[in-house]
Amino acid sequence: MADHYEVLGVSKDASPEEIKKAYRRLARELHPDVNPGEDASERFKLVTHAYDVLSDPEQRQRYDMGDAGGFGGAGGFGGFGDIFETFFGAAGGGRAGRPRDRRERGQDALVRVTLSLGDVVFGTHRDIEVDTAVLCESCQGSCCQPGTQPATCDICHGSGQVQRTVRSLLGNVVTSAPCTTCQGYGTTIPYPCATCQGQGRVRARRTVSLDIPAGVESGLRLQLPGSGEVGPAGGPNGDLYLEVTVEPHDTFSRENDDLLATLEVSMPDAILGTTTTIESLDGPVELEVRAGVQSGDVLTIKGRGITPLRGTQRGDLRVGVHVITPTRLDHKERALIEDFAKRTKAPSPRLAEFHQGLFAKLRDRFRSS
Numbered sequence: 001m002a003d004h005y006e007v008l009g010v011s012k013d014a015s016p017e018e019i020k021k022a023y024r025r026l027a028r029e030l031h032p033d034v035n036p037g038e039d040a041s042e043r044f045k046l047v048t049h050a051y052d053v054l055s056d057p058e059q060r061q062r063y064d065m066g067d068a069g070g071f072g073g074a075g076g077f078g079g080f081g082d083i084f085e086t087f088f089g090a091a092g093g094g095r096a097g098r099p100r101d102r103r104e105r106g107q108d109a110l111v112r113v114t115l116s117l118g119d120v121v122f123g124t125h126r127d128i129e130v131d132t133a134v135l136c137e138s139c140q141g142s143c144c145q146p147g148t149q150p151a152t153c154d155i156c157h158g159s160g161q162v163q164r165t166v167r168s169l170l171g172n173v174v175t176s177a178p179c180t181t182c183q184g185y186g187t188t189i190p191y192p193c194a195t196c197q198g199q200g201r202v203r204a205r206r207t208v209s210l211d212i213p214a215g216v217e218s219g220l221r222l223q224l225p226g227s228g229e230v231g232p233a234g235g236p237n238g239d240l241y242l243e244v245t246v247e248p249h250d251t252f253s254r255e256n257d258d259l260l261a262t263l264e265v266s267m268p269d270a271i272l273g274t275t276t277t278i279e280s281l282d283g284p285v286e287l288e289v290r291a292g293v294q295s296g297d298v299l300t301i302k303g304r305g306i307t308p309l310r311g312t313q314r315g316d317l318r319v320g321v322h323v324i325t326p327t328r329l330d331h332k333e334r335a336l337i338e339d340f341a342k343r344t345k346a347p348s349p350r351l352a353e354f355h356q357g358l359f360a361k362l363r364d365r366f367r368s369s
Helices: 004-008 016-030 038-055 057-064 080-088 117-122 267-272 331-344 358-368
Strands: 109-115 124-135 161-168 171-178 201-212 221-224 240-246 253-255 258-266 274-280 283-289 298-301 317-324
Touching (some): 109 124, 109 201, 258 274, 283 317
Antiparallel strands (some): 221 240
16 A cells, blocks of 8 residues: 555654645546546545545544554545545534424333233233332432522533535535534533423332233233333323233133133933032023033033223133043942942943043044034
């Protein structure tokens, strides 16, 4: 790579003013608008890069110590970066002349709540304690000590931007950047609120009242707009998200909008049929077990399931039957069973269709019923 001093035609001890004069002379000679030749274009790039390095004291020092400096740095190709800053604004693309607003939207918050299956069936109301950011009562979000107010920034005079003059191919241009004194707000807080330290909000616990609808399920997130953290300087609240976990129930399980349960029936009741009362989540309900019921049969009680999250018609309570075979018989009971077997002429045991486990069989019956 060509030596930067040689490219500009100056000595290594040249002053900044001599380097600037040399660059301007060569730029006028080699600029593509003046000299469209291909060789002139390449020389123009070299001249511009050499000037970028040597006009900056830190880069010049590194170059003199052996750092050649490439074209990939932020200062490559002369003042094009500064020209873009002039048109589009510096430091993140902010609009020149318009100060930032201290009030910003607060962050969203996530709260987890555990519900019982009964809560899911009927819906419930909860008052939940949330540790979050709330509006500072002392300053009401102004960030200032009571009785004081923000002051116009002495540096940017309220614009939130400061201007600086930089060198470019077109000569000196003026660019704008956020004011570092007021952080682009255009105002400063001479006397910050002692309660919130000038933030306009404080951490506190507050109570959020929630009406949780029927039909929710584990993993579901409910959104409560505007119930999250208050923003800096009293800005608008974020949203609160409620994540639901449903506790397992000892008797019932859920499948879509239906409730599932298993009913153990004695052999005599299975043979003769019976009527029994079971405890549903709505309270006691009468259930008829028809004569000759088999293990795996499903009995349905309409409208005793779950109300859909977006609907009004409740699902069903479906009860799978499990016939209990006695394992201990006295002499008289055994004699009665043997007499019953002779009278019914029951067939001998034989292979039949593949036998699933009871709960797998009930599950399939539940799904097909």
